[in-house]
Amino acid sequence: MSDNTAHEEPELVQLLTPEGELRTHPDYPFEISGEEARGLYRDMVLVRRFDTEAVALQRQGELGLWASLLGQEAAQIGSGRALRDGDMAFPSYREHGVAWCREVPPRELLGMFRGVTNGGWDPNEHRLHLYTIVIGSQALHATGYAMGVQRDGAVGEDGEAVIAYFGDGATSQGDTNEAFNYAAVNNAPVVFFCQNNQWAISEPLERQSRVPIYRRAAGFGFPGVRVDGNDVFASLAVTRAALDGAREGQGPTLIEAFTYRMGAHTTNDDPSRYRASAELEEWKRKDPISRLRAYLEKQGLAGEEFFAGVEAEADALGERVRRECRELPDPAPLEIFDEVYAEPHTELDRQRAEFADYLASFEGAGAEGGR
Ligand SMILES: Cc1ncc(C[n+]2csc(CCOP(=O)(O)OP(=O)(O)O)c2C)c(N)n1
Numbered sequence: 001m002s003d004n005t006a007h008e009e010p011e012l013v014q015l016l017t018p019e020g021e022l023r024t025h026p027d028y029p030f031e032i033s034g035e036e037a038r039g040l041y042r043d044m045v046l047v048r049r050f051d052t053e054a055v056a057l058q059r060q061g062e063l064g065l066w067a068s069l070l071g072q073e074a075a076q077i078g079s080g081r082a083l084r085d086g087d088m089a090f091p092s093y094r095e096h097g098v099a100w101c102r103e104v105p106p107r108e109l110l111g112m113f114r115g116v117t118n119g120g121w122d123p124n125e126h127r128l129h130l131y132t133i134v135i136g137s138q139a140l141h142a143t144g145y146a147m148g149v150q151r152d153g154a155v156g157e158d159g160e161a162v163i164a165y166f167g168d169g170a171t172s173q174g175d176t177n178e179a180f181n182y183a184a185v186n187n188a189p190v191v192f193f194c195q196n197n198q199w200a201i202s203e204p205l206e207r208q209s210r211v212p213i214y215r216r217a218a219g220f221g222f223p224g225v226r227v228d229g230n231d232v233f234a235s236l237a238v239t240r241a242a243l244d245g246a247r248e249g250q251g252p253t254l255i256e257a258f259t260y261r262m263g264a265h266t267t268n269d270d271p272s273r274y275r276a277s278a279e280l281e282e283w284k285r286k287d288p289i290s291r292l293r294a295y296l297e298k299q300g301l302a303g304e305e306f307f308a309g310v311e312a313e314a315d316a317l318g319e320r321v322r323r324e325c326r327e328l329p330d331p332a333p334l335e336i337f338d339e340v341y342a343e344p345h346t347e348l349d350r351q352r353a354e355f356a357d358y359l360a361s362f363e364g365a366g367a368e369g370g371r
C-alpha cells in the first residue's frame, strides 16, 4: 500500500516552546502584554485545579462521572480567550476550560455530572451551548447556527463567529464530515476546533485518520492548520485569526490542536490497560502550564508573589467547588418533564400524571414530593 503523506512531519504552529522561549511565525504575528500572559497562566492553573477537584469529587461518590481536561488547558484557554463576548461556542463534554472563559460557574458544570440537571446553564447568556455527549453532533449544530448568523446578517468585522469543539475520534463521525461540507459550501462563519488528544477512549489516533487531521479540510475546500495545542499563545493566535476570517466572510477553518489527554478518558476508564506510560512521560515535558511559567519567569513578568497568589486562589476555588458540589439541590422528580418539549401536550401530561401517582404510592411521600 502506498502512503505519501502519513509519515511526513506536518507543520505545527508554535509560538512558545516547551522551554518557555518565544518563537515568531510569519502567518501569526503575535504580541502579548505581561498582564495578558499572567491572565492566561491564572486561567490555566485555576481550571486545572477545578478539574482535579472534580476528579476527586467523583472518587468520593459526589459525581457520577467526570471527563478530565488534564493536559488540554492551553488548547481550551487559548481558543476560549480568542472568542469575543458575542461569539457562540458549541462544546463536547471535556471543555471545562472553554466554559471557564465563558464564565459558566463551576457548580453549573458539576450539575450534569452529578445527575441533578439535564443541562446546566443558559446557552444564550453564556454564549456556550450545552455539553454534547453524542460525538460530533455539535459540529452540525454549530454549522446550522453559523448559517443562521449569516442569514441574520450578523457578519462583518464586528459580526459574530461560531466555534465547534470536538476530538480526534469525532473526525470519524458522519456528522462531523457533513458539517465540514455544509459549512464549506455555505461559507458559514464557523471554526472547527479539533483537540487531537491522541486518543478516543482506547482507540489511538492512527485508527481515526490516514492523514494528519488538519489536512482533511483541504478535501472539503477550506483551510486547515495544525497548532501546538499545549501552547496557549499559539492556540490563541491561530483561533483568533480563524474567527476573524469567519467574521469577515472567509468561511470555515479547521484547527487541529495537537495535544494529549494526560488523564483517563473519564473516571470510568483505566488507560494503563491500553497505553504505555512512556508516552505520558514524553508529554509531561510539554506541559502547557510549566512552559508559560518558564516564559513569565525568564521574561521577568512574574515572580514568587504572583505564583503564590495564584496558588492561593486555586486553593480557595478548590474549597468552593467542594462545598458547592455537595450543596447542589436534588431536583424534584417531576421536573424531568418540564423542559422536554417547548409546548405541553396530552401524552406528556399523561406520563407526568402516571409518574406522580407512582411517587405518591410510596409511604409518606405525596405527589408534592415531586413538585
Ligand atoms: C455517536 C457516539 N458514538 C459513540 C459514543 C461513545 N463515545 C464516547 S466518548 C468517545 C470517544 C471520543 O473521542 P474523541 O472524539 O477523540 O474525544 P475525547 O474523548 O478524546 O475528548 C466515544 C466513542 C458517543 N458518545 N457518541
Ligand SMILES: [Mg+2]
Pocket (backbone or CB within 6 Å): 167, 168, 169, 195, 196, 197, 198, 199, 200, 201
Ligand atoms: Mg480524543
